Amino acid sequence: MNTSTSTTVSTPVIIPIDTPTLGDRSYLAHDGQVAVVIDPQRDIDRVLALASDAGVRITDVFETHIHNDYVTGGLALAQATGARYHVNAADDVAYERSPISDDDVVEVSPTMRVRAIATPGHTFTHLSYALEAAPGDGEAFEPVGVFTGGSLLFGATGRPDLLGHDHTHDLVHHQFASAHRLAEELPEHTHVLPTHGFGSFCSTGSTGDTTASTIGDEKRQNPALTRDQERWVADTLAGLDAYPAYYAHMAPANEAGPSAPDLTAPQTVDKVTLAAHIAAGEWVVDLRTRTAFAAGHVTGTLNFGLDGQFATYLGWLIPWGTPLTLLGDSAEQVADAQRELVRIGIDHLEGAATGTPDQWTDNPLGSFERAVFADLAQVRHHRPVTVLDVRRASEFDDGHIDGAVNIPLHELLSRIGDVPAGEVWVHCAGGYRASIAASVLAARGIPIVAVDDSFGENAASSGMPITAAA
Structure with missing residues (x-):
């Protein structure tokens, strides 16, 4: 897909921005001149680079919901680009936004617009956004894709229990109705573009290995659209499982209006400092592969390799606010981990060290x-x-x-x-x-x-x- 042209295109170009370790996707959609962004992650430099490569200007940023699994980059992106920041008018947030509600239409360009569709279920104020395009100025708009956030996923839906047990019964029924609303209002060729469902614990049910889908596909394969409501609700509630503890901190951060992250490299720490951190009960995390860690590591360190769902599991286990130091093969590995961590609101690191375990301690190495x-x-x-x-x-x-x-x-x-x-x-x-x-x-x-x-x-x-x- 060519994203470098700056000439207007009749069908919007939609670019997914994957965050595999959190199981999420953000999106940039453009017409060759202007662009919209949906559900951006905290590290907005990725989005800005894509827009620059495509030669387009970001005019609008949309949030499908107040996210529970990551800290949004929406406000910071809007501030950096001068874009309008669209957040549901019903959400109680601490910052200025462009309030948006069900059926509101945002005119992005003469050939591209976005229509809000209320799809409660993952949260009470969840919105999906239909991306509509017209072949030419003044011609009729038709849906091209729908950004479904945590509503309709690939073969599944977003989980309805993240706001607490007291709300789960109402939300699961809302989720069923929302999936049917999307299926009934949008043409079968409409691309389904969810935020969750690629390994995220925000989904309920399996999304398998599917990487693309349409409304028509979902009508034929999604249990929310193929089963009766009573059975689907029962199956969904029975399938709910544990989700990461750090989720409790994400919605408050997103309601407060998170700033852009500081990705400045952490301070380098020496052997004595590392030993002191471990002795004090702080977390010192080794980012290397599990093979390397088992072969030799600093005793007392913990292994969360960057080759898996690093941020999800570290965020799940670490007592929130515990001082954290990183150990890695290289500065690049530490930088990658730091980027992962700011996405879930862990902004401060006590320090970092790179190299090999024998450079990090004078004591005998541990192994198993x-x-x-x-x-x-x-x-x-x-x-x-x-x-x-x-x-x-x-x-x-x-x-x-x-x-x-x-x-x-x-x-x-x-x-x-x-x-x-x-x-x-x-x-x-x-x-x-x-x-x-x-x-x-x-x-x-x-x-x-x-x-x-x-x-x-x-x-x-x-x-x-x-x-x-x-």
Whole structure:
């Protein structure tokens, strides 16, 4: 897709801006001269670079809702570009915005406009935005795509429980009605452009590996549009699971009006300072791969590798406000982590160090073994070991190793005392969460083996006895 032209195009160019570690998408849509942005992440330099590359001017920024899983860059982007900032008129925010309500139309250019559609369900004030285009000046507008935020996703919908249990019943019914409103009002060729559903815990139900969809596709495959309301509501409520603890801090930050982040490199810390941070109970996080961490690390550090959902799980586990120091292979790795962290409102770092573990401490390095499920099957024939499953309870209930202890990763810090004494083999679905858990346990002197393997593909085939879902 060519985004470098500055000539007006009859069909808007829509550019997704992916944030894989949070499972989200933002969007920039333009007609060759002017652009709109929907649900921008905090690090707005990505958006500004795309607009510059396309040779377009951002005139309007839209929020589908007050986000619960990240700190928005909407206000900062509007201030940086002079764009109008469209936030639902019913949202109680602490900053000036261009209030927008159901059926309001924003004329972006003679051939491009945006219409607001009330789609409550993920929140009470959620809006979707239909992007409408006209082939030429004065010709009829037709929907091209609809930015659905946390409403209609690919084969799923946004979860209805993030505002608290007291509101879930009302919101889940709103969500069903909103999905049907979109399906009934928009042509089948309309592209569905959600913010959530790419690994975000803001979605309910599986979105699979789908990367694009239309209203017509959703009519045929989305349970919200193929099942009756009673069954869909029951299935949706039964499928709700835990979500990251840091979500509690996102809506207040977004209502207050977050500023642009400061991505200045953190102060470099030395061995003595790192040791002091660890001794004080602060978090020192090693960003390297789980393979590298297991082979050798500074004792007391925690492993949240950048090769997984780094910000999601660090934000989920860290006691909010705990001082944080980063360790990485390179300054670029630390900078990437810093960018991830400001997206969830962790703006301050105590410091950082780069290089190798032997450069970070004068003490002997810690290490632990890595294994696969076949190794675990063999070991259990020879000696008793604890199998610790750190997947979520719903994953455990779907099938688990006989005799395994289930302590979901997000509960591990508060349930260390529940980990049985002796040798512990820890696993998850694929290895990433197991390494986090192993680092937490190793920091407390617990003998640990991290199973770095696919549970779904290899646990049963390796001879592990599995208790399947009833």
